[in-house]
Amino acid sequence: MRTQASWCVGMVTPGNPRFCLARQAFLPLPRTSSTHDSQKLQLFNRGSNKQSKMSQYTIKDNTNCFNTTNSINVQNNLTISHDRPELLAWLSPLDPGLRHCDIRERRAKDVGEWFIQTGEFRRWSGLSEEGEGDKRVLFCSGNPGVGKTFIR
Amino acid sequence: MLTRGGDSSLVVDILYDKTRGRNAALTCFYFDFAAQKEQSAINVLGSLLKQMINGTGNIPDEIRRTLRDQKETAGGRRPQLVDIVKMLRLITSSQGTYMCIDALD
Numbered sequence: 001m002r003t004q005a006s007w008c009v010g011m012v013t014p015g016n017p018r019f020c021l022a023r024q025a026f027l028p029l030p031r032t033s034s035t036h037d038s039q040k041l042q043l044f045n046r047g048s049n050k051q052s053k054m055s056q057y058t059i060k061d062n063t064n065c066f067n068t069t070n071s072i073n074v075q076n077n078l079t080i081s082h083d084r085p086e087l088l089a090w091l092s093p094l095d096p097g098l099r100h101c102d103i104r105e106r107r108a109k110d111v112g113e114w115f116i117q118t119g120e121f122r123r124w125s126g127l128s129e130e131g132e133g134d135k136r137v138l139f140c141s142g143n144p145g146v147g148k149t150f151i152r
Numbered sequence: 153m154l155t156r157g158g159d160s161s162l163v164v165d166i167l168y169d170k171t172r173g174r175n176a177a178l179t180c181f182y183f184d185f186a187a188q189k190e191q192s193a194i195n196v197l198g199s200l201l202k203q204m205i206n207g208t209g210n211i212p213d214e215i216r217r218t219l220r221d222q223k224e225t226a227g228g229r230r231p232q233l234v235d236i237v238k239m240l241r242l243i244t245s246s247q248g249t250y251m252c253i254d255a256l257d
Contacts, residue, residue: 021256084211087219091205091231092198094191099182103161112159116166125167125250149182149254150161 019137107150160254167250176248179203183255197236200251204243215239 115121122128124138142148164180171178179200183191205211211219218239222231231239 019251019253021253083216083220084205087211087216087223088202088205090223091202091219091236092195094181094195094199096181096199097203099184100161100164100180103182104165107159107161112162115159116162121163125170126248127166127170148160150159 021137021139103150106152108152111151112147160252164252167252171248171250174248175246176250177204177207177244178250178252180252181254183253185255194230194233194236197233197240198231201236201240201243204240204249208243212243214242 116127119128121138140148160180160182164178167178170176180203181196181199183196205215218235219231222229222235
């Protein structure tokens with residue numbers, strides 16, 4: 001299927017977030033049962049005596065998924081201060097990590113690698129040494145259903 | 153203009169590997185047409201901020217102060233968009249940050 005995509009590429013530096021934006025509809029998916037209040041969150045307490053003890057929750061059947069209550073880049077063993085869960089839950093009820101976990105388990109294996117290898121993506125993400133520019137936005141667009149979110 | 157598609161979920165995983173163990177953060181958001189009401193600008197940016205905060209060992213003091221002030225002295229009022237943007241700017245100022253947004257429109 002023919003798709004169209006437009007791109008802006010750039011580098012990441014502190015203070016300049018890199019955005020990867022996908023435009024137009026993604027494949028329709030059944031709603032998962034992942035309302036935030038039923039989510040199981042995986043929280044670890046490193047045991048610092050300055051921190052309160054937290055109950056430990058685990059993500060069932062999603063052990064390979066990153067966890068948005070913890071961060072993506074610091075996955076486990078966070079130090080949790082006493083008001084942290086409360087403040088974060090209050091900040092936003094949304095938890096896109098659950099959606100990511102769902103997609104990740106359903107997407108076709110070994111599909112989409114070509115995208116990661118493109119010069120546009122590599123330069124934008126900093127995976128390529130050459131040509132890290134000053135553009136910060138990588139914009140991808142395509143017709144509905146072509147696999148911008150994932151292909152299954 | 154190129155003739156290509158992409159794969160948002162794969163990008164998130166690749167960037168996760170790239171940022172792990174480095175002074176870099178990764179956040180993502182998947183818009184859902186069926187959830188437009190709850191996916192307000194405040195909730196979406198709040199979710200990105202939440203993911204950024206989760207990437208830190210502790211909530212940065214200035215952000216904690218802002219959140220506590222609003223939660224307690226403003227009668228539990230949710231943060232305003234302008235506050236969230238300010239906090240996002242602050243927390244992204246100290247590390248490289250990827251933000252992956254799917255289905256922006």
